[in-house]
Amino acid sequence: MLVTETLLDTFLITRKESETICAPLEIEDYVVQPVEDVSPPKWHLGHSTWFFEEFLLKPYLKDYKVYDEDFSFVFNSYYETVGKRVIRADRGNLSRPSVQKVYNYRNYVTNAIKTLLDTEPDEKLLQLLEIGIHHEKQHQELLLTDIKYILGNNPLLPAYTDTINEHREESHQQDWVSIDAGIYEIGHDLDNFCFDNELGRHKVYLHAYEISNKLITNKEYLEFINDGGYNSFELWHAEGWDWVCKNQIISPLYWHNINREWHNYTLEGLRKISPNTPVSHLSYYEAFAFAQWKGYRLPTEFEWEVAQKYFPWGDRWEWTESTYLPYPGYQKEEGALGEYNGKFMVSQKVLRGGSFATPSNHTRPTYRNFFHPHLRWQYTGLRLAK
Incomplete structure (x- = not known):
């Protein structure tokens, strides 16, 4: 059986980790999309937030008011059931909403989830929350690799940070x-x-x-x-x-x-x-x-x-x-x-x-x-x- 308090802690930590990944970015980095397979960091931040709004808050939180009626169109990825969406290749054209508005959206939805979990949620809702947490973790991996692609295709080849080391040697003997x-x-x-x-x-x-x-x-x-x-x-x-x-x-x-x-x-x-x-x-x-x-x-x-x-x-x-x-x-x-x-x-x-x-x-x-x-x-x- 899932425990509400534990899931809430994991949820909040996960939400913070996404923003920590983006902390070294310049504001200009948030919108770049060099190829269709790579999504702008701003889009990842918005999409992982939309997931909680669409699948938990709208159906389960009484009187919930969506943050922005356009955001489902902007941040839906591939869910045909949910409705129309911006095509994947056009995510880099979204100069609006602003980065700050996306962060405001994240705060709005995170606080609403905290309110929702105060309502004695049932097991099904907690299972959806757990899926949402791991969905955001998937996007954290994509965030980091997409950021690398964005910066790695910048002619200046700028560093993302000097405090990370992706070189991990396997020191054991081959067998x-x-x-x-x-x-x-x-x-x-x-x-x-x-x-x-x-x-x-x-x-x-x-x-x-x-x-x-x-x-x-x-x-x-x-x-x-x-x-x-x-x-x-x-x-x-x-x-x-x-x-x-x-x-x-x-x-x-x-x-x-x-x-x-x-x-x-x-x-x-x-x-x-x-x-x-x-x-x-x-x-x-x-x-x-x-x-x-x-x-x-x-x-x-x-x-x-x-x-x-x-x-x-x-x-x-x-x-x-x-x-x-x-x-x-x-x-x-x-x-x-x-x-x-x-x-x-x-x-x-x-x-x-x-x-x-x-x-x-x-x-x-x-x-x-x-x-x-x-x-x-x-x-x-x-x-x-x-």
């Missing part, structure tokens, strides 16, 4: 974890929070396999580049090779070859490549091609889940060889929240683990992230299997 063939259970089975795409728990048969206990590092990936990995069509899926050729891809996102020495843009600014840091900002295409080059493969999401207790994870979202599909018995929720995960189960690959940008207490061994194969603005990396 192969052996898993016996057999039937294993997959999916969430605990009492703590999960998203609906982690249900229902089911059995899978796995052939015997081995999986690396370490992520691939920048040094290892540089060997792939130097060996002509981006010029060897036989390593790539046809779709991946088309992507490489069309976009003239020669390295991971944010890598820059300066005077024949590789650097990469980080949240601290431009830095020389850190050899022993796990490589990141790879597409699935690149992860697959690297595995081919090494003579190994990517693990399936089921292999990853069974083996995850034997290696550290959470530093990079890890591409798997699994297509994002529903588990047996999966059922979407009724109404708008049914649009949260299910309608995206097409043409996407599953990532497992978490990343440098993932908020605390958000990920777990059964968490299923998912992206289209060409996307790489998240902290995406890989480990090998055989």
